[in-house]
Amino acid sequence: MCDACGGIADVSDGAAGRWPARRRLSRRTLLAGSALGAGLGLFGLGLPRARAATLKNGAWCNPALGYFPDGGHFGAPRGGGSHAGQDITNSTGTAVYAAAAGTVIRREWGGGLPARTGYGIVLSHGNGRYTYYGHLSAYRVSLNQRVSAGQRIGDMGATGNVTGPHLHFETHSGGLGAVVNPVTFMTARGVDLGGGWPALDPDARGARVTAIQYLLNQRGHGLQVDGWLGPESTAAVKRFQSLNGLVADGQVGPLTWPKLVYSLRQGANGQHVRGLQTVLNKRGAGLVVDGDFGSVTTSAVRTFQSVNRLTVDGVAGAITWRALVG
Numbered sequence: 001m002c003d004a005c006g007g008i009a010d011v012s013d014g015a016a017g018r019w020p021a022r023r024r025l026s027r028r029t030l031l032a033g034s035a036l037g038a039g040l041g042l043f044g045l046g047l048p049r050a051r052a053a054t055l056k057n058g059a060w061c062n063p064a065l066g067y068f069p070d071g072g073h074f075g076a077p078r079g080g081g082s083h084a085g086q087d088i089t090n091s092t093g094t095a096v097y098a099a100a101a102g103t104v105i106r107r108e109w110g111g112g113l114p115a116r117t118g119y120g121i122v123l124s125h126g127n128g129r130y131t132y133y134g135h136l137s138a139y140r141v142s143l144n145q146r147v148s149a150g151q152r153i154g155d156m157g158a159t160g161n162v163t164g165p166h167l168h169f170e171t172h173s174g175g176l177g178a179v180v181n182p183v184t185f186m187t188a189r190g191v192d193l194g195g196g197w198p199a200l201d202p203d204a205r206g207a208r209v210t211a212i213q214y215l216l217n218q219r220g221h222g223l224q225v226d227g228w229l230g231p232e233s234t235a236a237v238k239r240f241q242s243l244n245g246l247v248a249d250g251q252v253g254p255l256t257w258p259k260l261v262y263s264l265r266q267g268a269n270g271q272h273v274r275g276l277q278t279v280l281n282k283r284g285a286g287l288v289v290d291g292d293f294g295s296v297t298t299s300a301v302r303t304f305q306s307v308n309r310l311t312v313d314g315v316a317g318a319i320t321w322r323a324l325v326g
Contacts, residue, residue, distance in 0.1 A: 054203050055189050055190070056190030056198075057189075057190075057200075057204045058206035058209055058229075059205075059206070060099055060100045061097065061099060061149050061191060061208075061282075061326060062099070062186075062195060063097050063098070063133060064096050064156060064194075065088075065094065065195040065309065065326075066088040066094065066166065066194055066195065067088070067089055068086065068087065068089070069087050069089045071083075072086065072087025072166070073087075073183075078115075085132065085169050085170035085179070086168075086181075086183055087169075088156075088193070089164070089166040090156055090166070092137050092158060092165040094165075094307065094308060095156075096133055096154040096155060097149075097150050097151060097152055097153065098147040098149055098150065098151045098153050099131045099149070099169075099171075100123075100125045100149045101146075101148050101149045102123040102125040102126070102131070102146075102147060103123065103124050103145070103146055104121060104141050104153070105123070105124045105144070106122035107122075107141070107143045108120065110160070113132065116134055116160075116168075117134075117135075117160030118134050118135035118136065118157070118158075118159035119136040119138075119139065119157065119160075120132060120136065120168075121133045121139065121141070121154055122176070128172075128173060128174050128175050129173050130171075130172040130176045131169070132169070133168070133169060134167070134168035134169075134170075135156075135157055135158060135159050135160050135162050135165070135167065136155060136159065136167075137155045137157025137159060138154055140152050141153045141154070148282075149282075150207070150283055150284075151283075170182060173185065190253075192254070192326065195323060196254060196326060197254040197257045197258070197322050197325070197326065198253070198325055199252070199253035200212070200229060200251065200252045202229050202237075202251070204228075205229070207279055207281065208279060208282070209228060209229045211275035212237070212260065212275070213226075213227075213233055213275075215272055215275045216237070216260075221236045229252075234250040237250050237251075238250050240259075240260065241256060246259070257325065258318055261321040262316075264293055265293065265314065265315045266295065266314060267293060269293065273291045273293045273297070274289050274291045276293070279321075280300050280301065280324065282324070283304055283324060285303075301320065302314045304323070304324065305320060
């Protein structure tokens with residue numbers, strides 16, 4: 001975890017197999033923080049009050065897979081300050097992804113932020129929201145580059161003042177320097193930081209919604225595949241949930257995803273493979289979405305598994321799906 005990485009002052013917007021179980025905050029802390037994070041995020045996104053539920057709108061995703069180390073939580077004592085982010089531990093070279101679409105505004109030691117060490121990246125997401133990715137071993141994007149949610153931007157490392165390889169991840173809401181708890185900020189946006197299944201509410205959009213539509217169409221729902229969890233797709237989700245003994249609320253979350261995905265391997269063909277190819281492309285695979293699980297798709301699955309420190313077998317099972325859509 002970080003030996004340093006304390007609190008910061010306000011600064012200008014300058015140019016194998018299952019991973020270890022993560023250590024959790026208390027339920028009371030998470031619930032209280034989620035409420036605060038949701039409030040901050042609502043105004044940060046510029047959404048009207050009536051659309052608060054759409055914070056789980058598919059715009060945010062996991063920056064890296066791993067577990068929470070002891071003492072690496074937000075607010076932990078750090079000399080004269082406090083830890084400004086959440087550490088996510090895995091091995092050097094583990095892929096680090098953009099948590100949301102944005103622009104690379106810092107790509108330098110410590111991200112150009114006070115009390116930060118190691119190679120770091122700052123992304124601007126607009127409306128006063130920023131994310132910081134610290135202690136990287138490699139950069140995979142350039143300064144001023146536009147990036148999409150889920151795009152690989154760097155590799156996890158141990159540069160700077162650290163005790164071992166990890167990602168130091170920060171969320172800033174209300175301006176660069178206005179740090180908020182990353183766990184609660186991301187939870188409010190449907191992201192289980194570190195590698196859990198996401199939660200997508202009705203009206204969500206994006207590649208993961210496209211995958212949901214393909215997965216439902218494999219079961220005969222006949223949806224228009226447009227990447228929008230609109231009324232028809234939400235109704236199909238509710239029917240699926242009801243048939244599978246789940247609460248029919250239309251939210252595709254940690255209980256719905258495991259029943260929705262298929263275990264797929266080379267030779268499979270169909271709408272469910274199109275869904276898999278879509279979320280692989282969200283992570284940069286560049287596949288033709290043709291529904292054919294051939295050698296090219298197998299190679300993409302194996303590459304994704306390798307850079308995320310999963311079992312490299314080319315089979316898209318529940319663990320691989322969870323990492324892809326997280």
